[in-house]
Every structure is written in C-alpha cells, then in structure tokens.
Amino acid sequence: xxxxxxxxxxxxxxxxxxxxxxxxxxxxxxxxxxxxxxxxxxxxxxxxxxxxxxxxxxxxxxxxxxxxxxxxxxxxxxxxxxxxxxxxxxxxxxxxxxxxxxxxxxxxxxxxxxxxxxxxxxxxxxxxxxxxxxxxxxxxxxxxxxxxxxxxxxxxxxxxxxxxxxxxxxxxxxxxxxxxxxxxxxxxxxxxxxxxxxxxxxxxxxxxxxxxxxxxxxxxxxxxxxxxxxxxxxxxxxxxxxxxxxxxxxxxxxxxxxxxxxxxxxxxxxxxxxxxxxxxxxxxxxxxxxxxxxxxxxxxxxxxxxxxxxxxxxxxxxxxxxxxxxxxxxxxxxxxxxxxxxxxxxxxxxxxxxxxxxxxxxxxxxxxxxxxxxxxxxxxxxxxxxxxxxxxxxxxxxxxxxxxxxxxxxxxxxxxxxxxxxxxxxxxxxxxxxxxxxxx
Numbered sequence: 001x002x003x004x005x006x007x008x009x010x011x012x013x014x015x016x017x018x019x020x021x022x023x024x025x026x027x028x029x030x031x032x033x034x035x036x037x038x039x040x041x042x043x044x045x046x047x048x049x050x051x052x053x054x055x056x057x058x059x060x061x062x063x064x065x066x067x068x069x070x071x072x073x074x075x076x077x078x079x080x081x082x083x084x085x086x087x088x089x090x091x092x093x094x095x096x097x098x099x100x101x102x103x104x105x106x107x108x109x110x111x112x113x114x115x116x117x118x119x120x121x122x123x124x125x126x127x128x129x130x131x132x133x134x135x136x137x138x139x140x141x142x143x144x145x146x147x148x149x150x151x152x153x154x155x156x157x158x159x160x161x162x163x164x165x166x167x168x169x170x171x172x173x174x175x176x177x178x179x180x181x182x183x184x185x186x187x188x189x190x191x192x193x194x195x196x197x198x199x200x201x202x203x204x205x206x207x208x209x210x211x212x213x214x215x216x217x218x219x220x221x222x223x224x225x226x227x228x229x230x231x232x233x234x235x236x237x238x239x240x241x242x243x244x245x246x247x248x249x250x251x252x253x254x255x256x257x258x259x260x261x262x263x264x265x266x267x268x269x270x271x272x273x274x275x276x277x278x279x280x281x282x283x284x285x286x287x288x289x290x291x292x293x294x295x296x297x298x299x300x301x302x303x304x305x306x307x308x309x310x311x312x313x314x315x316x317x318x319x320x321x322x323x324x325x326x327x328x329x330x331x332x333x334x335x336x337x338x339x340x341x342x343x344x345x346x347x348x349x350x351x352x353x354x355x356x357x358x359x360x361x362x363x364x365x366x367x368x369x370x371x372x373x374x375x376x377x378x379x380x381x382x383x384x385x386x387x388x389x390x391x392x393x394x395x396x397x398x399x400x401x402x403x404x405x406x407x408x409x410x411x412x413x414x415x416x417x418x419x420x421x422x423x424x425x426x427x428x429x430x431x432x433x434x435x436x437x438x439x440x
Contacts, residue, residue: 032148041147042136049132049154053125056161062117066091067168071114074105082248084256097257098241099202100170121165127176128164134179135362141186141331145369146378152365152385159357159392169355174204179362182338185214186331190221191230198234202241205258206359212297213341216305216315217334220326223318261286264351270392271352273402286350293348296413297341304417305337336370339363340416347409357392364388367412370419384408 031037069089076087076094087094094101111120132154139145154160164172177200184193197214200207218227239246245253266277279285302312309324319326339360346352346360368381388408394401 033146035143035146038136038140038143038145038147038150042132042140042150045150045154046129046132046136049129052155053128053161053165057118057121057125057165060166062121062166063162065167065169067114067117067120070104070168070170071108074101074108075113077101078105078108082244083252084245084249085252093256095256095259095262096170096204097202097238098245098253099199100173100204102241103173103203104170117168120168124164124168124172127172128161131172131176131179131362134176134183137183138179138186138335139366142335142366144332145365149365149369149382149385152382152389157361157389159354159389160361163355163358167355169358170204171206171355171358174200174207175358175362177203178207178210182335185217185334185338190218191233194218194230194233195237198237201234202238206356209342209345209359210338211341212301213305213337213339216301216341217329217337219315220306221319221329223321224316225318264353267396268353269351269402270354270356270397271349271402271405273397274399280351289348289350293345296344296348300340300344300417304340304419305333332370335366336419339366343367343409343412343416347406347413354392354395364412367416370416384411 031041066089069091072089073087073094081087084094107120107123108114110123111117114120136150139150163169177196181193181197181200184190184196194214197207197210215227215231218230222230242253242257245257263281266272266280269280272280275285306312306315307324307327311323314322314324342360342363346356349356364385368384387404391397391401391405391408
C-alpha cells in the first residue's frame with residue numbers, strides 16, 4: 001500500500017471488451033454505416049443465414065431443372081463411358097470440364113444415386129454458407145462497403161437462395177472455389193490460389209472470366225518468367241483431371257468441356273431479350289461482343305489497372321529489373337482487378353441465364369462502393385443493386401428488364417473507368433490494407 005490507497009486491479013481483456021462495448025453502444029446508430037463494424041454485422045447475418053436456408057429448404061418447393069441431368073451424366077462415367085461425346089442427360093450433352101464430373105459423382109453417391117434431393121439441398125446450403133464466409137472475409141479485408149449493404153448481399157436475394165438450395169446448379173460450386181482462390185491471393189499464396197482457381201475452372205468454364213485480371217496480377221507481381229510456372233500449374237491440373245477422358249477421345253473432351261462457341265437459346269436469355277432472335281443468334285453479333293470484350297479488357301489494363309507511370313511492357317520483366325520500382329499490391333488492387341475482369345465479361349456475355357447471376361452477384365457491392373463511384377449517392381447505389389436484382393427475378397425476361405440490366409451495367413462500368421487507380425501498399429504495410437508477403 002503506497003500513498004494511502006489501493007489501486008483497483010485492471011483485468012486487461014475484460015476491460016478492453018467493456019471499452020469496445022461502450023464505444024459500440026455510443027456509436028450504435030453508426031453500426032450499419034461504418035466499415036469498422038463489418039465483422040460484427042456480417043457475423044450476425046451469417047448466423048441468420050443458417051436459419052433462412054433451413055426455412056427455404058423446408059418451406060419452399062424444390063424445382064427440378066438440371067440435377068437429374070447432372071446425375072445422368074455422371075452415372076454414364078460411373079458405368080464406364082469416358083467418351084465425352086457419349087455422355088448426356090435429359091437436358092442435353094455433358095458440357096462441363098472433368099472437375100464437375102468428380103464433384104457431382106461424389107454427390108451422386110452421398111445422395112443415394114441422386115435420389116435423396118433433400119440431403120443434396122442441405123449440402124448446397126453448406127456450400128452457400130462457406131461461400132458467404134469467403135465473400136465476407138474479402139469485404140472485411142477491403143473495408144470499402146458499409147455494413148448495411150450486406151443485407152442485400154445475402155438475406156434479401158431470393159434468386160441466389162434459389163440457385164443454391166432450390167436448383168442445385170453447379171455454378172455455386174465453381175464460385176465457392178473461386179472465392180477461396182481470391183482469399184488465397186489476398187494472403188499472398190499465389191501458387192495455392194492458382195491451383196484452387198484451376199479447380200474452379202474445372203467445374204464450370206465461366207470462371208475463365210477472371211483469367212485476364214489474374215494474368216495481369218501475376219505479371220505485375222512476378223514478371224513473365226515467374227508467372228509461367230503458375231500458369232503451368234493451372235494447365236497441369238486441367239490435364240490431370242481430364243486425363244481419363246483425354247485418353248479416350250481428346251477432341252471430344254476439349255470440344256465439349258471447353259466449347260467457346262456454344263450456342264444459347266433465346267428463350268432463356270436475361271440480358272438480350274430486347275433484340276430480335278435472328279440478331280441474337282447471329283455469329284457476327286457474337287464476334288462483335290467478343291471484340292468489345294477484348295478491347296474493354298485491354299483499355300482497362302492499359303489505363304485503369306496499372307499505375308500511370310508504368311509501361312505495360314515493363315510488367316513482363318521481373319519486378320526487380322523494372323525501370324519503375326515494383327510495389328507490393330494492396331488488397332484493393334487485387335480485388336478490383338479480379339472483380340472488374342469478371343464484370344466486363346458479364347457485360348459482354350452472349351447470353352446470361354438465371355443461374356449465371358451467382359457469377360457476379362457477390363462482387364457487385366464492392367464494384368459499386370469502391371473508390372471510383374464515390375460521386376454516386378448511397379441511395380443511387382442501392383437503387384442500382386435493386387434494379388439488377390429485379391432484372392434477374394423477372395421471369396420470363398422482358399425488353400424492359402434486360403434493358404434495365406444493361407443500363408445498370410453501363411453505369412457501373414463507366415464508374416470503374418473513371419475510378420482513380422487504387423494505391424499500392426506501402427512496403428511496410430501490415431494487416432488488412434496490404435497483401436502479406438508470402439510469394440510462391
């Protein structure tokens with residue numbers, strides 16, 4: 001005892017917790033608007049999603065679309081057919097890469113030869129929750145989006161819940177693996193990320209829309225020489241997974257699993273309903289879209305993704321040999337490049353079907369609230385999200401719904417073009433603002 005008094009013992013962790021709760025109570029009206037509370041809000045929403053998915057599975061009728069076809073296709077492989085041209089279901093031939101076959105073969109056995117659909121729904125609910133965890137981790141790292149927006153990211157979208165637990169499409173599986181790869185990139189684990197990215201491609205080819213952005217990031221981070229092994233890993237995984245089918249009929253496998261010229265049916269299009277059917281089916285129209293897609297990617301690579309003082313050809317060199325010293329990429333740079341690359345592909349897609357919504361749904365808040373759209377009012381951004389959701393929930397699509405979708409896409413694309421280039425991370429940056437230096 002000194003100075004006539006006894007100091008009260010301070011319980012470190014407990015007092016810090018009380019302090020955080022006190023600040024939280026004081027700022028309770030800001031919880032939904034400050035990015036500092038992202039983790040708290042998404043944790044609550046994720047737990048809420050468990051109940052929502054259980055309710056949807058129990059109360060909303062399952063709709064058969066492709067599940068039976070998936071089961072028929074993998075059953076053909078189980079019965080010994082490795083010629084892709086001979087594999088088909090009741091909705092048409094097998095048109096997905098080999099990773100799809102292995103994953104849905106596992107689901108075939110787990111669900112009692114595809115009969116126990118309710119069990120399949122619970123499995124896809126788990127896929128949904130894992131996907132949300134991966135998406136929320138990205139948003140927690142970037143801290144660009146106010147927490148209230150995450151209500152629109154998960155709980156409010158009927159279409160997304162339907163795609164996962166009422167339709168059992170393969171698109172959610174591919175996107176779950178893709179978001180896992182993005183998280184690995186943010187952690188600086190580029191080799192593991194490329195491996196997981198290739199697995200995502202092996203489930204559905206739409207993941208290739210992220211490829212231009214990923215190539216740009218790999219060249220920025222490593223230069224062309226050190227990028228080649230990572231691209232080789234991606235190619236090697238595709239060869240390994242497809243080996244049984246390549247040995248049987250290589251041309252048949254490649255032409256079916258990676259058919260870039262696949263023709264889509266006009267009656268299912270979400271984005272081009274306002275066109276006459278003859279134009280929608282025209283090869284010249286498809287070539288025009290491809291040219292616009294490639295040109296837009298090139299312009300973004302030259303003007304928006306790289307730093308103004310950089311020469312695009314310098315990216316081919318190793319970082320240490322460049323005229324302008326290479327800087328460690330920030331989390332925002334990685335996410336913006338990948339999400340923008342995919343979004344550009346969506347804007348110029350030959351046709352978008354309803355299950356394709358999951359290809360970019362979880363990336364839209366970041367694109368809308370990233371640095372380039374600060375001039376847009378919060379209400380306008382929410383309105384754009386709402387119009388996009390409405391367009392994807394209008395069945396069948398109409399001239400107005402598909403036109404509204406294109407208008408929303410155009411606004412977002414223009415805002416991304418006008419965006420300032422995200423700052424690189426300082427050399428000594430730590431935590432969420434930068435990528436940990438675990439280059440592989």
